[in-house]
Amino acid sequence: MKAIRIHSHGGPEVLQWEDVEIAPPGPGEARLRHTAIALNFSDINIRRGGFYQKDPLPMPLIPGNEAAGIVESVGPGVTAVKPGDRVGYVGVGAGFFARTAAYAEFRNVPAERLAHLPAGVSDLQAASVMLKGLTASNIVNKIYRPEKGDLVLIHAAASGVGLLLVQWCKHFGAEVIGTVGNADKAKIAREHGCDHAILYRETDFVGAVKKIAPGGVRAVLDGVGLDTFQKSMDCTAPFGVLVNYGNASGHVPPIDIMQLSLKGTLSMWRPGVSHFLGDPARFKALCAELFSLVENGVLKTVATRTYALRDARQAHVDAEAARHAGPVVLLP
Numbered sequence: 001m002k003a004i005r006i007h008s009h010g011g012p013e014v015l016q017w018e019d020v021e022i023a024p025p026g027p028g029e030a031r032l033r034h035t036a037i038a039l040n041f042s043d044i045n046i047r048r049g050g051f052y053q054k055d056p057l058p059m060p061l062i063p064g065n066e067a068a069g070i071v072e073s074v075g076p077g078v079t080a081v082k083p084g085d086r087v088g089y090v091g092v093g094a095g096f097f098a099r100t101a102a103y104a105e106f107r108n109v110p111a112e113r114l115a116h117l118p119a120g121v122s123d124l125q126a127a128s129v130m131l132k133g134l135t136a137s138n139i140v141n142k143i144y145r146p147e148k149g150d151l152v153l154i155h156a157a158a159s160g161v162g163l164l165l166v167q168w169c170k171h172f173g174a175e176v177i178g179t180v181g182n183a184d185k186a187k188i189a190r191e192h193g194c195d196h197a198i199l200y201r202e203t204d205f206v207g208a209v210k211k212i213a214p215g216g217v218r219a220v221l222d223g224v225g226l227d228t229f230q231k232s233m234d235c236t237a238p239f240g241v242l243v244n245y246g247n248a249s250g251h252v253p254p255i256d257i258m259q260l261s262l263k264g265t266l267s268m269w270r271p272g273v274s275h276f277l278g279d280p281a282r283f284k285a286l287c288a289e290l291f292s293l294v295e296n297g298v299l300k301t302v303a304t305r306t307y308a309l310r311d312a313r314q315a316h317v318d319a320e321a322a323r324h325a326g327p328v329v330l331l332p
C-alpha cells in the first residue's frame, strides 16, 4: 500500500509518499480501507518531535491518529465489526499519541476502538469531527458547561476545534467572543454563531474583550497557547475558568499559582483527550452523542479543504501557516 512516512523529525519536507507493507489483521484487529483521514495539529507536533514524547518514537513512522473507512477484513476473534461496515477511530490505544499510522491507504486497528458511523454522518464529516468534536466534548462535558448568558472567549474561533466550541457554547445559550487571524476567518466564525469576532493579530484582544465584557468573561477556551493564554487572565471575570487545550503557537510557560488568586480566584485546566477517550466503551458513547449533534444540525462540520493523501506535505505547510479555517481532511 501507499502511505506517508517520516524517517526523522523535522519540517514538512520529512513527509514522504512511500510503498509500505501491511501485515494481515491480527487477533482482535480489523483491516480498514481508509476513505477520509483527518489532519490534526497534533500530527504537526508529532512530525516536529518532542511533543509529549518521553521516549523517542520508532522510525520510520506513519503519522496520523484519526480516520474513517470501510472494514475490509477482520482478524481472529473479531465480532464487533464485519467487512463492509463504515467506521471511524481516534487513536488506537489508551495513550493517544502512542501508535500513529492513519496517513495510509489501509490500517489494522483494534476492533474495540472502532465506532460505527450512522447513515446521517458521511466519512468526510466523521474525519472532520471526531477528534476535534471530542476535544470540545471533553471541555463542555467535563470542565466547563456554559450557562445561558455566560460570556465565553474562544481563541482561534475559526480553527477546527474552535468552530465546534463556538457552536456548542451557543447551543447552551452562551454569548461568544472569538479571536481570529483574519477577516475571512471572522466571517466564518460569525457564520457558525460567534457573536463578536476580534482580529487578534491587529488588535489588542484584552482591550477589545474588555469593551464587550467590562466585568470579564466567564471562561476562556484556548487552543493557541503561548501567544494568548497568560494575557487571557486579564480578561477573565472573578471565579472564571481558563482552559488551555492546545498550543498552536507554542507551549504555555509555567504559571505562578498565586496569579490565579491575584487575577480573581481563577481556575485553570489543561485537558488531554487520551484520558477522556481511553476507555473504548466510553469512546463509542461519546461518538454517539457527537454524531447525533451532527445529524441534528447542532454541530455543522465538514472539511471544505481537502488534499490528496499524497499531498500531506502541502497540507502541513498550509496548516502551519494558519491558512485553513475549520477541519482539513486527506483523501487516500
Ligand SMILES: NC(=O)c1ccc[n+]([C@@H]2O[C@H](COP(=O)([O-])OP(=O)(O)OC[C@H]3O[C@@H](n4cnc5c(N)ncnc54)[C@H](OP(=O)(O)O)[C@@H]3O)[C@@H](O)[C@H]2O)c1
Binding pocket: 039, 040, 041, 042, 131, 132, 135, 156, 157, 158, 159, 160, 161, 162, 179, 180, 181, 182, 185, 223, 224, 227, 245, 246, 247, 248, 249, 250, 271, 272, 273, 274, 319, 320, 321, 322, 323, 324, 325, 326, 327
Ligand atoms: N487537548 C487535546 O486533547 C487536543 C485535542 C485536539 C486538538 N488539540 C489542540 O487544539 C488546537 C487546535 O487544533 P485544530 O485541529 O483545531 O487546529 P487548526 O484547525 O489547524 O487551527 C489552529 C489555529 O491556531 C491559530 N494559530 C495561532 N498561532 C498559530 C501558529 N503559530 N501556527 C499555526 N496556527 C496558529 C490559527 O488560527 P488564527 O489564524 O485564527 O490565529 C490556526 O488556524 C491545537 O493546538 C491542537 O493541538 C488539543
